[in-house]
Amino acid sequence: MKKKVVVALGHRALGTTLPEQKVAVKKTAVSIADLVEEGYQVVITHSNGPQVGMIHTAMNEFSTNHPDYTASPMSVCSAMSQGYIGYDLQNAIREELIGRGIYRSVCTVITQVTVDPYDEAFYTPTKIVGRIMNAEDAAAERKKGNYVVEVPGQGFRRVVASPNPVDIVEVDAIRTLTDAGHIVIACGGGGIPVLQQNNHLKGASGVIEKDLTAGKLAEQIDADELIILTSVEKVCLNHGKEDEEELDNISVEQAKQYMDEGHFGIYNMLPKFQASVGFIEKKEGRSALITSFDTLKDALKGKTGTVIE
Ligand SMILES: Nc1ncnc2c1ncn2[C@@H]1O[C@H](COP(=O)(O)OP(=O)(O)O)[C@@H](O)[C@H]1O
Ligand SMILES: NC(=O)OP(=O)(O)O
Numbered sequence: 001m002k003k004k005v006v007v008a009l010g011h012r013a014l015g016t017t018l019p020e021q022k023v024a025v026k027k028t029a030v031s032i033a034d035l036v037e038e039g040y041q042v043v044i045t046h047s048n049g050p051q052v053g054m055i056h057t058a059m060n061e062f063s064t065n066h067p068d069y070t071a072s073p074m075s076v077c078s079a080m081s082q083g084y085i086g087y088d089l090q091n092a093i094r095e096e097l098i099g100r101g102i103y104r105s106v107c108t109v110i111t112q113v114t115v116d117p118y119d120e121a122f123y124t125p126t127k128i129v130g131r132i133m134n135a136e137d138a139a140a141e142r143k144k145g146n147y148v149v150e151v152p153g154q155g156f157r158r159v160v161a162s163p164n165p166v167d168i169v170e171v172d173a174i175r176t177l178t179d180a181g182h183i184v185i186a187c188g189g190g191g192i193p194v195l196q197q198n199n200h201l202k203g204a205s206g207v208i209e210k211d212l213t214a215g216k217l218a219e220q221i222d223a224d225e226l227i228i229l230t231s232v233e234k235v236c237l238n239h240g241k242e243d244e245e246e247l248d249n250i251s252v253e254q255a256k257q258y259m260d261e262g263h264f265g266i267y268n269m270l271p272k273f274q275a276s277v278g279f280i281e282k283k284e285g286r287s288a289l290i291t292s293f294d295t296l297k298d299a300l301k302g303k304t305g306t307v308i309e
Helices: 018-037 049-065 074-099 135-143 171-179 210-220 252-260 269-281 296-300
Strands: 004-009 041-046 106-109 112-114 127-133 147-151 155-160 183-186 192-197 200-203 225-230 287-292 306-308
Touching (some): 004 210, 018 041, 018 074, 018 296, 041 074, 041 171, 041 210, 049 127, 074 183, 074 192, 074 200, 127 135, 127 147, 135 155, 171 183, 252 269, 269 287, 269 306
Parallel strands (some): 004 041, 041 183, 112 192, 225 287
Antiparallel strands (some): 127 155
């Protein structure tokens, strides 16, 4: 039986601007096609922080001067980001597969994810979206009523709430398409956060952490493996310090211990570990791989990457 994998793509797999994205997805498509060629059933999910911030600014700034164009809430901007990132990804993957003589349909499912209206995250925005700003732009952003933080080594960044994913609304469609052999892109940008109000799903203002949703997606479609493609070949202990140590194969217990010891930052590696551990713990035989998309091929042969099992 084919191995079912959920692949979570980080910033580097997409770039930030439209031209960058066109170039980046071509490289990403090579890794995805490698997986397909190896016989994996692939479901893809991806980041959207820079993109959703850009869309929100574009949609809302223009609407203040042009009353015929109405403002778009963050949930609608999330849906737009899923659409245009999915569009570029599915075409790049399709093209790469056809080049290898593989004819498979690739589709994007606009996906909603329910969140808890009482999630504490709504009170403390932490999710970075949009571009890097200077002090002047940051002040202008704050004037609009948005939250801005200074990130050491980067500059000023806009932050929004990042509630935890509870349930993937379109999961049955994603599972059915995957099991029928299609390559599916779903839950982009962590999914569009929605609040369940009887039969109605109301868009929530926030951006869900894509790694956490990737773990939930892997769990809900009963995947065998979660692959998180980021910008580093392996995860390290004591990252950036003199005694930095690369992690190869570790157990869930070790992963939990390293999380408790504070080795991983809340904005980068911690959600990847939380997602991996949550997914693996629910069923025996599951594993997670964290590596860069340049090194995926070697990592699949066990030559590199950080594996949790
Ligand atoms: N413990 C760690 N091991 C390896 N990389 C780390 C670690 N902590 C932080 N990082 C940094 O995290 C970054 C990847 O996180 P991020 O950019 O949020 O991921 P994504 O690829 O999902 O967009 C890497 O560029 C790396 O420098
Ligand atoms: N939604 C999300 O997690 O996006 P980033 O990876 O760009 O932060």
